[in-house]
Amino acid sequence: MTTIEENSAIDEKRSISFVEQLVEEDLAAGKNGGRIQTRFPPEPNGYLHIGHAKAICMDFGVAEKYNGVCNLRFDDTNPSKENNEYVENILHDITWLGFKWGNIYYASDYFEKLWDFAVWMIKKGLAYVDEQSSEVIAQQKGTPTTPGVASPYRDRPVEESLKLFEFMNTAEAVEGSMVLRAKLDMASDNMHFRDPIMYRIIHTPHHRTGTKWNAYPMYDFAHGQSDYFEGVTHSICTLEFVPHRPLYDKFIDFLKEKNGETENIHDFRPRQIEFNRLNLTYTVMSKRKLHTLVDEHLVNGWDDPRMPTLCGMRRRGYSPESIRKFIDSIGYTKFDALNDMALLEAAVRDDLNKKAIRVSAVLDPVKLVITNYPEGQTEEMEAINNPENEADGTHTITFSRNLWIEREDFMEDAPKKFFRMTPGKEVRLKNAYIIMCTGCTKDADGNIIEIQAEYDPISKSGMEGANRKVKGTLHWVSVDHSVKAEVREYDRLFMVENTGADERDFHELLNPESLHVDTNCYVEKFAADMKAGQYLQFQRIGYFMADLDSSAEKPVFNKTVGLKDTWAKQKK
Numbered sequence: 001m002t003t004i005e006e007n008s009a010i011d012e013k014r015s016i017s018f019v020e021q022l023v024e025e026d027l028a029a030g031k032n033g034g035r036i037q038t039r040f041p042p043e044p045n046g047y048l049h050i051g052h053a054k055a056i057c058m059d060f061g062v063a064e065k066y067n068g069v070c071n072l073r074f075d076d077t078n079p080s081k082e083n084n085e086y087v088e089n090i091l092h093d094i095t096w097l098g099f100k101w102g103n104i105y106y107a108s109d110y111f112e113k114l115w116d117f118a119v120w121m122i123k124k125g126l127a128y129v130d131e132q133s134s135e136v137i138a139q140q141k142g143t144p145t146t147p148g149v150a151s152p153y154r155d156r157p158v159e160e161s162l163k164l165f166e167f168m169n170t171a172e173a174v175e176g177s178m179v180l181r182a183k184l185d186m187a188s189d190n191m192h193f194r195d196p197i198m199y200r201i202i203h204t205p206h207h208r209t210g211t212k213w214n215a216y217p218m219y220d221f222a223h224g225q226s227d228y229f230e231g232v233t234h235s236i237c238t239l240e241f242v243p244h245r246p247l248y249d250k251f252i253d254f255l256k257e258k259n260g261e262t263e264n265i266h267d268f269r270p271r272q273i274e275f276n277r278l279n280l281t282y283t284v285m286s287k288r289k290l291h292t293l294v295d296e297h298l299v300n301g302w303d304d305p306r307m308p309t310l311c312g313m314r315r316r317g318y319s320p321e322s323i324r325k326f327i328d329s330i331g332y333t334k335f336d337a338l339n340d341m342a343l344l345e346a347a348v349r350d351d352l353n354k355k356a357i358r359v360s361a362v363l364d365p366v367k368l369v370i371t372n373y374p375e376g377q378t379e380e381m382e383a384i385n386n387p388e389n390e391a392d393g394t395h396t397i398t399f400s401r402n403l404w405i406e407r408e409d410f411m412e413d414a415p416k417k418f419f420r421m422t423p424g425k426e427v428r429l430k431n432a433y434i435i436m437c438t439g440c441t442k443d444a445d446g447n448i449i450e451i452q453a454e455y456d457p458i459s460k461s462g463m464e465g466a467n468r469k470v471k472g473t474l475h476w477v478s479v480d481h482s483v484k485a486e487v488r489e490y491d492r493l494f495m496v497e498n499t500g501a502d503e504r505d506f507h508e509l510l511n512p513e514s515l516h517v518d519t520n521c522y523v524e525k526f527a528a529d530m531k532a533g534q535y536l537q538f539q540r541i542g543y544f545m546a547d548l549d550s551s552a553e554k555p556v557f558n559k560t561v562g563l564k565d566t567w568a569k570q571k572k
Contacts, residue, residue, distance in 0.1 A: 017332040019273050023062055023234055031267055032233040036068025039232050040094070040101070041223070043075040044086035044207070047302040047309045048093045050323065050344075051285045054278040057327045058236050060099040069102035071230060076108050077222050079206040087207075089302075093310040097320045107222050108208050110229055114217045115169075117225065118180060118198055120258050122161045127198060128153055129164040131178045140186075141194045147187035148194040154183060168201050168215040175201045180215075184250070192247045196220055224248040227270040228255055235270040238277040239336060245272045275332040281341045282492035282511075283308045284499050289506055298510065299493075303548075305558050306493045306514050316490065317535060317545030317560030322351035338498055345561045349543070352560065356537040357385045359527035360397060360430070360475045361557075363487055363518060363541065365404040367479065368421075370435060372454045373401040378481070381431040382461075383526075395526045398481035399432050404522045406540075409474050410451050412440060419472040421451065427472040430539060434459035434470055475539045483528035485555040488547065489516045521557075528555045537563075 016024075027034060040059040042052060063070035072094065076082050094101065121127040130137065130153045142148035165180055167173055180199035188194055198221040205211050224247075227235045235248075252269050256262060279285060284293075285308060293299045293307070302309050305316035313323065326347035330339050360383070379399045386392040405421070414422035421427050423437050433455040441450040458465035495511045496502050502509055523538075530536060530546045538544050542562040550556040 017058075017275075018334070019058060019236060019275055019332055020062060020065065022271075022273055023066060026233070026271065027066065031271075033268070035231070035233055036063060036066040037231055037233045038063045038068065038070045038236060039073050039105075039227065039230065040070060041073045041075045041107075041226075042090050043078070043082065044084075044090060045078070045081035046086060046287045046291060047089050047311055049285055049287075049290065049308045049310065050280065050313065050327075051278040051308070052093075053097060053310060053323055054327050054332075055236070055238065056094060056097060056099060057324060058275065058332060060101075062234065062236065063102075068233070070099070071103045071105060071232075072101040073105040073107065073226060073230070075219070075223065075226075076106050076206070076208065077216050077219060078202065079216070080202055080204040083207050089311060093314075096310065096314060097324065105226070105230060106208060107217075107226050108206065110222070110226055111209065111213055111217070113229060114222060114225060117255060117258060118165070118217075118221070119162065121182065121198075121254060122158060122165060122180075125158060125183065126254065127161070127180055127182050128156050129161045129168070129178050130154075130181050130195075131164075134176065134179075137179070137181075137197070141191060142186075144189070144191060150186050151181070151195065154195070165199070165215075168199065170214055171203065171211075173201045173214060175203060177201065182221075182251075190243060190246055192220065192243055193250075196247060220244060220247055221251065224251050224270065224272075225255055228252050232270040235272045237272065237274055239274045239334070240277070241272065242274050245274070248272050274334070276334065276336045278327070278330070279336065279338050279500065280308060280344065281338060281497045282494050282499070283341070284494070284506060292506075298507075305488070306490050315532070315545075315548060316558050317352075317543060318348050319351050319355070319535065322348040325351060338500075341492070342565050345565065348561050349563070352535050352537065352543045354388050355386070356535040356543055357392065357530075358383065358387070358537050358539055359524055359530075360477050361485070361487075361521060361523040361527060361538040361541065361544075362404040362406055362475070362477055362482075363521045363538075364407045365520065365522055366407040366410060366448060367450045368403045368405045368476065369450060369452050370401050370403070370455050371438065371452050375401055377401065378478070379432075383431045397431060397524045397526065398478045399429075400478040400480055402479040403429075403476045404479055404482065405451070405474055405476050407448075410437075410440070410448065412448070420474060421453070421472070425472075426470050427474050428459075428470045430473055430475045432460065432476070433457070434465065434468070477522050477524050479522075482522040482524055483552075483555055484519075485521045485523045485528065485557060487518045487521045487544070487557050487559065489518070489559045490514060491516070523555060523557070528552055530555075535560075 038059045060070045130151050140149040179197045181195045184193045186194045197218050199215045202216050256265050303311040303315045305312055326344045380396040381399050382394050383397050409420040411422050421437050426436050428434050435453040435455045437453045439452050440448050443449050456465050491514045493514050494509045496509050532546050532548050536544045543560040544557045547556040547558050
């Protein structure tokens with residue numbers, strides 16, 4: 001019979017991811033001297049998206065959990081696509097998510113070491129310079145079921161390859177004219193083993209090393225070695241790198257041989273572990289496609305609130321805690337899956353409900369006149385900032401004779417279960433009085449331009465008349481004491497759920513209605529002063545955040561997410 005403590009331990013074991021289980025196995029076996037060191041290795045060729053956030057949570061989370069360290073390494077081996085703008089934004093995004101790195105490294109820190117390693121491989125007969133075109137090399141690799149064809153340069157003399165390799169790193173070398181390849185196995189079942197390319201010629205100046213280098217290592221040649229140089233114990237990456245793992249290990253075998261470490265070849269080396277990447281409905285995660293969206297001005301930059309980038313989500317009003325909670329809820333497996341955007345939005349709602357300041361805003365205004373309220377009189381009504389957190393305190397909102405309310409909150413001829421405003425029925429104005437609708441005024445086309453009502457002077461909160469049951473409560477702002485605002489509402493960026501499974505060009509899948517801008521909205525003055533980074537709830541509407549374009553004179557708000565999942569209803 002198991003004890004409560006034993007059951008608890010079993011449950012804890014079940015709750016950890018398979019990645020953490022493998023880490024614990026290595027710790028139990030005493031590998032790497034009992035050290036845990038991970039790394040997050042982004043290429044600085046774009047902005048981080050929520051898929052990267054999943055990797056960040058794993059890389060930093062494992063290090064944190066097992067008292068290790070997670071370093072940051074920029075995988076900057078392709079200068080034609082990389083720059084410092086991306087570096088700075090990656091640093092910002094990781095910090096915003098709430099993680100701290102140990103050291104910052106760059107793959108370019110190891111260019112000398114990688115070059116020396118490549119020279120060693122040439123001298124050992126393990127690498128050669130190939131002067132064929134990339135197209136011919138690709139053809140010669142064969143198929144998964146047919147072996148490749150050896151390059152005519154495969155057995156070129158070592159001295160000749162060394163000389164040409166040196167030439168590759170000169171300004172005179174022509175891009176695409178030659179590459180350095182590893183001499184492995186052209187008949188291997190693993191296509192990555194069929195003499196993979198180690199170096200290619202690129203003349204674009206590097207964002208850190210300038211024009212010092214003209215030959216640059218490929219990802220497969222740089223990545224594992226960089227892990228090894230830094231003392232990484234666990235190289236955690238996504239499933240597409242599973243077929244790369246044998247090559248990753250092979251290059252490290254060669255490196256340990258070069259360093260005379262063959263006696264402990266299976267220890268003190270990084271272990272590659274792969275997990276499923278994060279895919280979301282109604283969006284794309286391909287960095288190439290995200291670049292296209294930005295470059296072709298199909299969105300308003302990398303931080304467009306419709307983008308799956310972390311800076312876009314931050315601008316929209318997502319909290320870092322909600323993103324981490326979502327990632328934690330979907331977990332880490334060995335199988336790729338498509339995650340519902342609704343799950344992310346639910347996590348956002350749950351988190352913002354706890355921290356958002358409640359304010360009043362009217363997005364589709366119609367005028368309400370309290371006919372028996374004295375002309376020119378005003379009152380400051382107390383409004384609770386956050387019912388979930390008493391410490392957030394209160395603020396005041398000005399009440400007057402002329403108010404704005406939501407147009408949809410009034411119906412002249414209402415059905416029985418319409419509990420908002422209609423002639424002859426009472427409603428409560430939030431933080432103010434109970435009122436009775438007495439009628440409305442229409443224009444020549446029959447559109448309602450004004451609603452009239454009378455208030456009960458003893459129905460304010462705390463007074464005896466406030467206690468009677470009234471089914472409807474409406475939000476409002478004063479006509480003369482509110483600020484006109486622009487509100488940007490966002491829909492799904494793409495019209496199809498699974499963009500990856502649709503064979504059409506992704507341009508055809510874009511949702512033309514993904515952005516709706518309304519410039520005729522009104523917010524209370526307290527809300528108008530809010531800055532980007534402050535979480536808001538527009539009462540009865542949803543969660544919002546002031547945009548970076550916002551000012552006190554011209555407030556601009558982004559809708560983060562509605563109070564309810566209206567999207568699910570639309571799909572039915």
